[in-house]
Amino acid sequence: MNSNGIENSKNKQYVSFRIDDYLMGIDILKVREVNLLLDITPVQHTPDHIRGLINLRGQTVTVFDLGVKLGRSRRKITEQSHNIILKSDSVGILVDGIGDVISVNEDDIEPAPVNMDSQNMHYVENVVRLEKELMIIISPEKVLGSSGQGRDGAEVSHD
């Protein structure tokens, strides 16, 4: 974790996570919690990017498959999989793996490059150049708001 982040008011903190090999981040202020409730009840007749419902302490939370949203394949649930529960709307996002909370100096935040493909562009707020790699900042509002669906042929199996 970036230790000098907290004192510096110009820093923003992001919960980092992975979708496939991409490092992504969500503003920590928009995250309620990260959990391992992976017993997801699928809801039929819904778009592919809706993974299903989980029981978050007596509340049902709709889990989105961010992979499908971003035009990638449906996530496979592994030991590293996590749900990021957002503060708004009782919604969770299923990701492949969870990373550190990363503090970023606001100066390092850049707008998304224009050459990203349009579907991905839609959900990307910014990018952050870290030492080793690029972190893509996802806008949860846009993910939840648009009804954009994943690629056709995203494989679906209900078993």
Added chain:
Amino acid sequence: MTDTDNSDLAAGFDNEFISEIKDDLELLEPDLLTMEKDGKNVDGELVNHAFRAIHSIKGGAGFCGLNDLGALSHSMENVLMRVRDGRLEVSSEMVDALLKGLDKMKLMIEALDSGEVPPYSEEKKDLEAILSPEKPKAETAKEQVEPVESKANLSEKMKPEVVKEPEPHEINPPDSTPLPQPEKKSADIDLEKTDAYWTIITPEDSIFKGKAFDVEASGLNKSVIEAQFVYAVQLDVTKDFLDKKRAVQDFFSDIDNTGDLLFSDLDRDAGPLELQALSDSKAIVIATILDIDFLSEVLEIPNWQIVQFTPAQLQPTVEESTDRARQNDKEPDALDQPVKEKSQALKPSSDNDKVIEPKEQVQSPKKTSAVSAKKSVETIRVNVELITRLMNLAGELVLSRNQLRPMVERYAGEDTVVNGYMQNLNLVTTEIQEDIMRMRMQPVGNLLTRFERIARDMARSLSKKVAYFIEGGDVELDKTVLEGLANPFTHLMRNCVDHGIELPRERLEAGKPETGTIVVKAFHQGGHVHIAIQDDGKGIDPDSIVSMAVQKGILTKAEAEGMTEKEKIHLIFRPGFSTSEEITDISGRGVGMDVVRTNIEKLGGTIDIDASPGEGTTVRIIIPLTLAIVSALIVGTGGYRFAIPQVSVSEVVFLHSGDLTSSVESVGGSDVMRFRERLLPVVRLRNMLNMKTLYKDSRTGQKRLENRKSLSDRRRKSLESSKKLDHRLGKGDRRQKAWGAVYVVVLKVGLNRFGLCVEELFDNEEIVVKPLSDHLKGCRCFSGATILGDGRVIMILDASGMAGYSGLRFEAVNAEEERRLAREKSRISIEAQTRNVIVFSSAKDEYFALDLNTMARLEAIFPRDIHGAGNRRFMEHNRSSISLFYLDDFLPVNPCSSGEEELHVIIPKRFSGKAGIIVNQIIDTMEIRHDLNRDGLNCDGIDGTAFVNGMLVQVLDMKQLNEKIDDKIKVDV
């Protein structure tokens, strides 16, 4: 008036105040209706209650700067004040005007957002008209509207009232024999320790400059309990009485009508002369519900002369001084008077004894405060969402406890203390859950009282007389359920008044009281709330329902014939049905009961109707206590579980794989099942949910993908596919068994039913319904989700959604069913026309048939037993002779070929013991159809021909044959 003063303060508080105004408006309506019902005998406390409501509306309106609302409420307040003071009697017109004002106020509140103010001058005029018939009163009312008006002017106007004022007491029932009462009264007060006096001290900075008053403890107590305000009022004898030529007695009777006098150093019987002798300043202490401005208006004392005691000041500085009691020996009188008179005002009931009875008087404040008790319980407003969240958390708490329990039980043996803790946790958890559930509950009375208004207004507009009663208004229901009931109840109530209750004249003719009665009863039974709406109107005539239904094409005459009375009445629940001969603006548009039923069913309830012509109708509604918790059947398919609300489940049928194959077939592309003589559309849950189905291969034990699209798809080996199948399957066609056994859950959707095929059936469970988030709103098949005891989320299936999604065409199935029924019917009718015949041959290869029922018996005979006599033949039977004939005697047929072998004689019924027909060989008895072939047949005695088992059979016409035999016998004779 405070209407405009504080408007600038209002901004931030608006919402809070407006919702309070709304609540007060709700409170006001039932009060007004009860007032009307009680008429002259209206309960004083009720009027006070209404008065308080309108008063706080006025206050709220003033605070929010809603001047128009304030002005209207002020007019209403004036009317109510007159009523409360006994200066006006309650009349229907008055209640009309008040209710109209109330409605307008509601409109005003609703119109707040738009910024427009609905015109209210008419309502105001009506209200003023109520006040005006007795002019002086109207003018005092006006005076209150414009308090600036000169007081001198007013004092003259007060005069007529001076005379009027005592009237209410004199008119009052004969209990007001003044003497015995004070005695009883004081006895009563003794009980309450009259000798205790409390000293209350006015603030230094008031006009009283810290003057102390000794007031009776009991009186003060009562006013504190009833949350009245206590004021000290300075009376300027010159200004307030002499200048205005106001009589002290009038002033005191004003006080008596306003509140309770706790202290006075002015003699209430002081005449004008005595007054003049008095020093200028006198003081009284009064307890009342009025606020200071209002009190000043009522008493006509400038408000700077009135000082309000704060609750803290009312705390007793106990000085038990009997001396003081004696010093103020005037006071008991002063105290008795108002109490006595108040009690009269409160209870001008016909039962005089009660009024005098001291005990009753002690109770009366309690009793009257019971009216307001419900409202005076302290409440706070809580966001419903918060309660829902709490409920979820409580559910989760229960779950956590359940998870913890087995662990604890494991350790319970080692440490017994743990058990105690666990039990405690158990109890607390359960209680928390129950209490949180109760937070959402509201008494049905809240809803039912609203309909009193509807009933009343309708009755008046239809010139009918209706009395409305509520029983069990305190039965509690979930808020959402209650809200959902409002609509259907409005329909029912309208039906009741419009169609049920007859005109007063008709009622009298029918020997019923002129006023119709509608009773709404609510009660608990078996975990449900039952609500019965009962009227004593004309009921429902089943036959007119039927004829109406036939006329509207809802039903055929034939269908109607087999119906019971109840079924006939239930026809009104069919869509598109309305019994009203003419459509009124109130009801009868043909959507009524159907919608009611649908709405009730949406709430998970059921509705039933009972009616006897001439005696009335009872509608029974059974609704679950709460929508949030429903009883559901848990079913499973494809490894997932689903909940189906019990209300939509009609029954569950278990089908063996063999039954399945034989009883499910395809009609118009969808599966149907023959079930209880009917066709039931069947949907397979896993197909509907597009689940990939796995089945266990019976040979290999492997899981494989199931490919069939529908139940009726039996994968019978068709010619093209059989090779492929053989190739894939080896020897046995295991597909016949692939389904295994299934459960068919028969679901109700309105009047239609369909079957839902599931593989697994679990228990019934009480589930907490969680609404679906917006992201999932698209799926019609689910009505919500729930969390099972094991913490797993499962979906709740919605019967009508599923039917819609699967595109079930109930009409098509019904049509098919009708077609089958018709076919069946025609089959039966033909069957009824077949006849049993005996088939025999006379000559070789010539076959005849004869109705069995025309034949008496059959005898065997050998040719040698046939005795000839002339051209006639006889046989002996029971020592009498029977004439015998051959068929060819009458008919153009081949002669009977008789050898030595046995012959038979058919004895027709007609000629039992007299004549018989000799035939060669009896073939059989059998059924033949009635529609014989009569082509080219022109022969008496033969009805027609038919092919039976490849034989051409000539069916004999016995009637004609009988005639021929008759002729023969006669001729012979």
